[in-house]
Amino acid sequence: MEEIFPKIQELMPPGTRWALFNQRGEKIHSELAPEIEELASKLVRAGAEVWDIGDYQVKGLEGGRKILAFKISRNCILVMDSLEKERVLLLAARQAQKICPEIPEAPPKAAEPLPPPDVLFELALSYRSPEDALKDVGPSPKARALVLSLARPQNFSQITEALKKAWVDITQEEVASLIRELEAKGVIRRRPRRSLAPFEEI
DSSP: OGGGHHHHHHHSOTTOEEEEEOTTSOEEEEOSOHHHHHHHHHHHHHHGGGOOTTOEEEEEOGGGOEEEEEEEETTEEEEEEESSOHHHHHHHHHHHHTTOOOOOOOOOOOOOOOOOTTEEEEEOTTOSSHHHHGGGTOSOHHHHHHHHTOSSOEEHHHHHHHHHHTTOOOOHHHHHHHHHHHHHTTSEEEEEGGGSOGGGOO
């Protein structure tokens, strides 16, 4: 695996730092700053297991920088930290995809618990509507459908039911993983039911 690292480095746009993670967010190789590496690992852990090969997510940083995480193989995710435009980073990621071999499948980890029923999820306050939030969700149809279901605060069961009514083929575990991913990206947030005004109770 180590022999491809210089080849990937050659593909990186100027000023771009990068890392490879498995889909559990465990570092394979990294040239990222420590705080960015931690953030990238969290982003990967939140959603990579439900991404298809070629899926990607983008998270904006201060100063115009961005993190782009791209699934280049079944269990290998390339993360780039850069000021470059998204399309330039995607081109580099797709070129890296051609030279990155499969890595051994990581042993399964214990399933993370599903969100408790007394927690409601809603859009982050910076968004005016679900449609407004889509610009930061990425291309995943399931993630986009989940965000569109949040016209009002919903708990985990309500989100899952809304997705099924929208004919989205998804498991409870995938819903929970997407929620964690969207929370990590700052698109949605959770608030306890007790914080709701009476007229907002479900």
